Amino acid sequence: MKRIVLAALLVAGAQAAGYRIAGIVVNASTHQAVAGACVTLAPLERPDERLPFITGPDGRFVFAGMAAGRYTLVAERRGFLAGALAGDLVTGPDRHTESLVLPVSPPGVIAGKVTDDLGDPVYQANVQLFGSAMHNGHRRLTPVSSRQTDDTGQYRFGGLAPGSYFVSASGFPWYAKFNETHGDAPARTMTHTGYGIQYFRDTGDPAAAEPVAVEAGQEAAADFTLVPLPAVAVRVHLEGGGDSGIQYALTAAGPGGNPVLVRQGNTEGDLINLWAIPPGHYELEIRSNLYAREPITIGAVDADINVRLSAAPSLSGTVEVEGGASLPAGASILVSDENAGASQSASIGPGGKFVLQGIPPERYQVALLGAGDYYLKQWSAEGVTAIRLKAIAAKGSRIAGKVECDDQPAAGALVVLSGPEESRAVRADTAGSYEIRGVPPGSYSLFAVQNGADLEYANPAAIEPYLAGAQKVKLAAGASYSRDLALPRTTADRPGPASPKP
């Protein structure tokens, strides 16, 4: 810790003419100062050049002698969720960066117990947690974490951000192992039972699942009862190349269409034995050096099914830039699973070439990342297992300006540029400035929201209340625009500044 303070003092001495970045770390729930938090300051363009500062009993931090520029500022402390400024930090002449408030939230917890129909604990039940996250302006339910219950049937998800979560529990009765089959040997059948998936609260229907509300620093309970149901054994015969090191996962569609794990394991050869599976609709995913993902409907009797393995497709191609320009170094291409939201990216190399290996067959969205002023104008793909993608990038528009509220910079305000084909959003920095680059030409609505973290800015219904007060802008390819924004006074979501208590 001494080294940190010394480093800060040295910086102060060497750059006495620089700027001060100072403030306080507070508990977001109690507004009490947080001692022992590590505040990290890093230049936006050089994130590795981080300066740490450990707050004292008063929760205050100071970085003196800093060069004018843009920075990120993050506070971390064990027992709290990390806190950061909503937008970039800008320091320089006339920038007031000495009274910053960095809130850190005590994490929430979801805990509970999984029992069977007799009230006995279910050991090693699989409990999955789903939470909503913003993805390209749409709120989407995604898997957050999973746990196995302990010998008392209990599980615990700690370190949760406040919000709403869905929880599922699945597994099988321990005694169903007598139904386990090995190779072609018949099962040692005793009880043809399994557990159906349960969702909080007491339902087997994911559509009827009830969210669990988690508040900062609070513990929410979600208990489950797994009831034995008639179940069957399924033998999956792999075609096209059994192998060693085959991983399989049997899932069912859960909240938001997310997969809920029913069974997973590793096997060798060309046979997978599944047992204690209640009838229903599932998806079986198999990965080795080959791949398969197939929907499976399991009925009321033991079954044999065949699954063909094949090589997972590769995606390669080129991104050409209109006019022969080059994309910025570090640009990459991003393919996002339309359903699950999972994404993969590949760097765009010399000649605009890129390669992505082993992409599961699925519907994907394609986009550019880190391409600065350029956007993906059009693309086409051909092929089945080796897909060739040809894309054309073009220089888009740039729009920038300031966001103010009561004649003051609206730091952290969400600036939304909404068009019929595409919507973009950025955070205003501490000077109230924003910039959106690489926008396809067209007509857009431009507006700002003070607390926009939960705004589904790509959802027309969600932004409808803001459109009446939005600026209408028509952007031409390659042109730059300046538009200042004032936060609508009708916006009731602007909280007052946090008032830390000593």
Next chain:
Amino acid sequence: MRSPAALRLILIAGAAAFVSGLSAADPTFCIGGTVVNAVTGEPVRRAAVSTPQAAALSDVAGAFHFCGLPAGSYSAEAEKPGFLTAGTRVTVGPSIENLVLRLPPLALVKGRVLDGDGNPVDGAVVQLFAFAIGDGRRKVRVESTQTTDDRGEYRIPQLKPGRYLLRAAGWQGPEHPAKDADLPSAFAPIYYGGGAELASAVPVTLAAGQEFSADFTVTMEPSYRVRGTVAGYAPREPVTVALLGPDGEPTAVPAAFDPASGSFQIGYVPHGSYILRATQGEGDQRLRGEQLLQVGAADVFDVLLPLAGAVPVKGVVRLAAGAETAPGAPNCSVQLSPAVTAMYEEALDSATGEDGEFEIDGVLPGRYRLSMQCATGYLASVRAGGTDLLAHDEVVITGTAPPVIEAVLGTDGADLDVTPSAEDETAPAWLVLVPDSGNDLYARFSLFKSKLSLSGIAPGDYQLYAWSGSPYAFEYGNPAARQAWAGRAVSVQLAARDHQSVTLKITPGEPQ
């Protein structure tokens, strides 16, 4: 009376399959009884009771019953998570209706990991080791690894009764460690009982069904990164990089390896001494690289860890010049065991041939301890290249063929007759002769009853210990354990060609 829920689950299918080969006239019989907790006597519900031919679940009262068994003898077992499986041999014809199967409950270790301020440490790794004594030293095997939750709590269930060691092993931090080593983000491993070393760990003895609480208070301190490159690995095959403690115990510190570049990174490493090890492949294709690593108050970068395959270690044993001719060949057994003693690892064995030569195949890079026992004399000198292995009994293998081990046998060793005192004469006992020099090459370990004659002992000063009971009662390779048993030791000074007799009192040795 059984509940409807229990009745629904009691299905017997295997028996039907078994009796299909019988004629309708063959009589069949039943087995019925109760499953109870062996400690509390309480009924155990939903225990599975099975014979190879049939199986059933016990009901809420612990009762079970299944039929369709032809006359004969069967092994009947009961099992349920949380209990040890228990069984008995039963003969039916007639039926048995009052069989009681007693399930011993498994034990549990639980506790908390707190920092110096009493705050819970989330993500601390707690390891439970099963351990035994081998070559006079503790050897451990990881039985379970758990991570503390946000309350700093951990829980290790389903443990068989026995002796264990517990260790808060480190912090399982994020996958991508923070850059700043200044953060108090790790703690040095600590054993239950407060010691930092394996030899000082306090064993935990668990009885059936016991719940044992073991809390740790750790001192959070800055952590550092270790970065480097693995060389000589086969592309496209997984490489395991691990940071081990000075005793070879796993640290639980996460290590990341990039097969494309061969680079590795280990985060959250507190200052201390470590062994860095990388392995790849199986069997004859196995590669390994190992080196000592000292982490001070800074990151350690640019570590080069070359992998190499196994090499043979060759040697020869000769009689000392001018020594009296011993009958036959040197007749030595030779063993290389990992010098890093903490983890169970196979020792590599060989023996001298008629010409006194030996060869140990398949020795992977690493540090090994040499042991040799020769029927025809004591080791007067053991050298490998320029290294005197009597003074320094570690053999370091780097992946290239090491120098030939050259041993010279002295034949003027001493003889020692050991006799238990009169009151101990009938009890078999363990005996170990430990040189004051601490050199393992001269230690002798034996089981004896009535009388034991040791011959060909190297001249020198020794301590003689004897005990009854478990052979694992005495960690004679541990100086602290020898100190603890100092009052039981008999000092022996042996000169060349001495012949001495010692009478020893045998005292029980409690497992450590």
